[in-house]
Amino acid sequence: MSFSLQPMQSNGTLSVLQLTDLHLFAKEGTCLLGIDTMQSFCAVVNKIKELNRFFDFIIVTGDISQDYSAESYQLFSELISPLKGHIFFLPGNHDDGPLMYRMLGHYGINTNKHIVSGNWQFILLNSEVYGVAHGWLQREELDFMQECIYQYPDLYTVICVHHLPRLVGSRWLDTQTMHNQDEFNSIIHRLNHTKKIKLVLSGHVHQEYDCMHGDIRYISSPSTSIQFAPQSCYFALELKGPGFRYLTFHSDGNIQTDVYRLDDNLFLPDTNVGGY
Ligand SMILES: [Fe+2]
Incomplete structure (x- = not known):
């Protein structure tokens, strides 16, 4: 079922806040590679409140939990409550x-x-x-995507999915990608003869990625917890602060985006760990 939402701005511009890869635990105070993911997410929420930048709704692109627990989802609903407005989400591998x-x-x-x-x-x-860790889009997900695109051929389209369907140049991380990304990419490019599919928005890679492939832009964003070092052969963390992304969707199909991060030294991970 579709959810209809009127853009708040009179010129039809739409603003969206993306949060991704929170990795919350059932037990408060639990750390992921040295970072208390509840505390880092709280700090991100506080920063968003301080920014006071308008958004129409929030999309959380997966890995809300790290331990598959009911308590982690309850915690998420409590921690995000200071941010007023509609919140949408999709599942990640955790x-x-x-x-x-x-x-x-x-x-x-x-x-x-x-x-x-x-x-x-x-x-x-x-x-x-x-x-x-890797992803796969089942036939029913691909069919659902095609139905939405056929049903609304005049709308610009954003496809949100946890696993970035592109390689990022990190050998270890690129083994955990969406394993049928070739099928997915060929379908969306074939469907895009009207050039209405504008963006694939993802998480999973815990780093900024923003590239055009053909007529479609692919974006992933920093995690609100740990950051993976780009272009690393083996598992490696980056000493950058937790982050989030704003996206502005203009009524003519243009997209603008900004990434924000907390200060680098606020949440330092344990870099001696060889994986997660
Ligand atoms: Fe993640």
Whole structure:
């Protein structure tokens, strides 16, 4: 079912806040590679409140949980409550998809997978393969995406999915990508003869990525917890602060975006760890 949302700005411009890869635990105070992910997420929420920058809604692109626990989803719903407005989400490889939809729906967070707003539609896909790091888009997800695009041929389209369907040049991370990304990319490029598909918005790689492939832009964003070092052969963390992204969708199909980070020295990970 689609969720319709009127853009708040009179010129039809739409503003979206992207949060990704929170990796929250059931137990408060638990650290992921030296970073207390609850504290880093709280600091991100505080920074967003300080910025006081308008957004129409929030999209969380997966890995809300690190431990697949019901408590981590309850914690998320509590921690994000200072940010007023609609919140949408999709599962990552560290989430338990069915539990996530059940829990977050129970706490009043929007479980719709299709958002229509102004001249834009947002299609939220589930690339989770339970218990493994890599992703895969099942046939029903690909069919759902095509149905949305066929149903709204005049709308500009953003496809949101946890696993960035591109290689980022990190050998270890590129083994954990969306394993049927070639199929996905060929479908969206074939569907894009009208050039309405503008963006694939992802998480998973815990780093900034912003590249055009053909007529479609692919973006991923910093995690609110740990950051992976770009272009690393083996697992490596980057000493950059947790971050988040704003995206502005103009009614003529243009997109502007800004990444914000906390100060680099506020949340320092343990760089002696060889993986996670
Ligand atoms: Fe993640």
